[in-house]
Each structure stands twice: as structure tokens, then as C-alpha cells.
Amino acid sequence: xxxxxxxxxxxxxxxxxxxxxxxxxxxxxxxxxxxxxxxxxxxxxxxxxxxxxxxxxxxxxxxxxxxxxxxxxxxxxxxxxxxxxxxxxxxxxxxxxxxxxxxxxxxxxxxxxxxxxxxxxxxxxxxxxxxxxxxxxxxxxxxxxxxxxxxxxxxxxxxxxxxxxxxxxxxxxxxxxxxxxxxxxxxxxxxxxxxxxxxxxxxxxxxxxxxxxxxxxxxxxxxxxx
Numbered sequence: 001x002x003x004x005x006x007x008x009x010x011x012x013x014x015x016x017x018x019x020x021x022x023x024x025x026x027x028x029x030x031x032x033x034x035x036x037x038x039x040x041x042x043x044x045x046x047x048x049x050x051x052x053x054x055x056x057x058x059x060x061x062x063x064x065x066x067x068x069x070x071x072x073x074x075x076x077x078x079x080x081x082x083x084x085x086x087x088x089x090x091x092x093x094x095x096x097x098x099x100x101x102x103x104x105x106x107x108x109x110x111x112x113x114x115x116x117x118x119x120x121x122x123x124x125x126x127x128x129x130x131x132x133x134x135x136x137x138x139x140x141x142x143x144x145x146x147x148x149x150x151x152x153x154x155x156x157x158x159x160x161x162x163x164x165x166x167x168x169x170x171x172x173x174x175x176x177x178x179x180x181x182x183x184x185x186x187x188x189x190x191x192x193x194x195x196x197x198x199x200x201x202x203x204x205x206x207x208x209x210x211x212x213x214x215x216x217x218x219x220x221x222x223x224x225x226x
Contacts, residue, residue: 002026002157002189006047006057007066018086020044020213030183030190034197034206039210042087042195045159048191051079061156081151083158083188087165089142091134094126095147096122096129120148123182136217140171147179151186158183160192164199176202 005023012018013198020040033041046052048059048066056069066075071163083104091100101120102113121127124144129137143163150158160179164172180203183190200207209217 001062002048003058003060004044004048006044007081008043008047008052008054010043018213020047022210022213022215024208024218025188026191026214027164027206028187028189029205030180030192030203031206031208032198033191033193033208033210034195034204035210036195040079040197040213042161043209044210045084045161045191045193048080048157048159049082050075050080064156070164079157079183081154083153083155084164085143085150085158085160087162089146089163091132091142091146091149093134096131096133097126097141099135100145101149104152104191106153116152117148120152123185124148124153124178125149138171139167140175143167143175145180147182151182151188155188156189158190160190162193162195179203189224 003025007021009017009019009020020043022040031042035041043052047054047151050066053074054067054069057067059067065073066080067073076221092103093178095103096116098117098121101117105113107113121130126144126149127146129141134142146163164175167175173196176199178204192203206220207218208215
């Protein structure tokens with residue numbers, strides 16, 4: 001279970017501030033973090049991953065403490081078992097699909113990294129892009145590679161920051177099916193950020209809604225078709 005209890009104040013270049021003050025937990029399955037632009041969704045993911053540091057609070061996955069302001073614990077990014085799929089995928093442009101995925105593997109052994117990459121390529125049915133660079137892939141293929149890289153690291157939780165915003169409606173439907181399937185197979189909890197209510201209803205049995213940096217609603221319901 002992912003436990004998040006964080007406070008963080010950010011200021012922009014105009015001197016205006018935004019405060020995130022959120023508390024929630026993520027269990028098994030897919031939890032969607034829903035909210036309008038500027039509600040604090042991406043900031044929340046960055047705090048969990050260690051890209052940003054909370055002003056105070058607690059972040060833990062099971063018994064593993066990632067951050068605890070009271071006990072002065074703040075694990076670096078590389079020590080957190082977090083897979084992250086960014087909105088723009090953040091694939092390395094000079095690496096092939098296989099190399100991008102292998103980069104995420106927590107091993108110094110080259111054969112182990114390539115074996116794991118091959119396993120992920122097969123899982124996502126993208127063996128055909130193995131030697132392609134990101135510029136040679138479609139948006140859907142890039143998204144699959146990014147998700148494969150996130151899972152290749154054997155994470156305790158996977159964070160997805162609006163990963164389907166750049167793909168067309170038809171491709172989005174197929175990828176949502178794949179995300180559900182992969183989550184079930186891996187058993188890893190997914191925290192999926194979106195501003196799209198249809199996506200949230202389609203994916204998330206557990207939905208958390210943020211507004212102005214605060215959790216305003218949590219609900220568990222049956223999923224609806226997109």
C-alpha cells in the first residue's frame with residue numbers, strides 16, 4: 001500500500017504560491033488521481049518519486065519509508081522502487097526501444113538487463129520496435145515502451161502522468177485495455193493521473209479527486225466503458 005500525507009508550497013516567477021496539502025492511500029489495482037489542470041496532480045507524483053521534496057509529511061510503500069519529515073528520512077530517487085511514466089514519455093532519443101527498457105532494469109549485468117527488456121517487449125507485444133529509436137515509433141508504441149521501462153525496474157508502485165494525452169481516441173482505448181491487463185499480471189499498484197473523467201471511470205475502481213491542492217472526494221465504484 002502506498003501512503004501519502006504531504007504538504008508542499010510552490011511559488012511561480014510572479015510570486016504567486018500554490019499549496020498542496022493531500023492525504024490518501026493507494027492499495028491494489030489502479031487508482032486514478034483526477035482533477036483539473038493546476039490541482040496538484042503532477043506535483044503529487046513528483047513528491048512520491050522524489051523529484052520534489054515535501055515541506056512536511058510522510059510517504060511510504062508498505063513498511064518502506066520514502067519520506068518522513070519527523071524522522072528526517074528522505075530517500076533519493078534511485079533508492080525508491082517507483083516506476084514513472086511521464087506525459088511526454090521521456091524516452092532517450094539516442095537509445096532504441098530495447099535500450100530504453102534495459103536502462104530501467106536494476107542490474108549491472110548486461111545479459112540480465114537485455115533478458116528483462118526482451119520479456120517486457122514480449123509482454124507489450126512490441127518486439128517489432130526492438131531496434132527502433134523513439135522518432136521511428138508511433139505515439140502508441142512510444143507509450144508502450146515507456147510503460148515497459150517503468151515496469152522493468154520491478155517497482156513497488158507505478159505512477160502514470162496523463163500518459164495517453166498525446167494519442168488518438170482509438171489508440172487510447174486499446175492502451176487502456178493493455179494498462180489494465182498489465183497491472184493485473186504484474187500485481188503492482190498503479191496511480192494514474194488524468195483530467196479526463198471518462199478515463200477515470202474506465203480505469204479506476206478507486207478514484208481520488210484533487211481540487212486546489214486538496215483531496216475533495218474519494219470514491220470506489222464499478223468501472224464504466226469508455
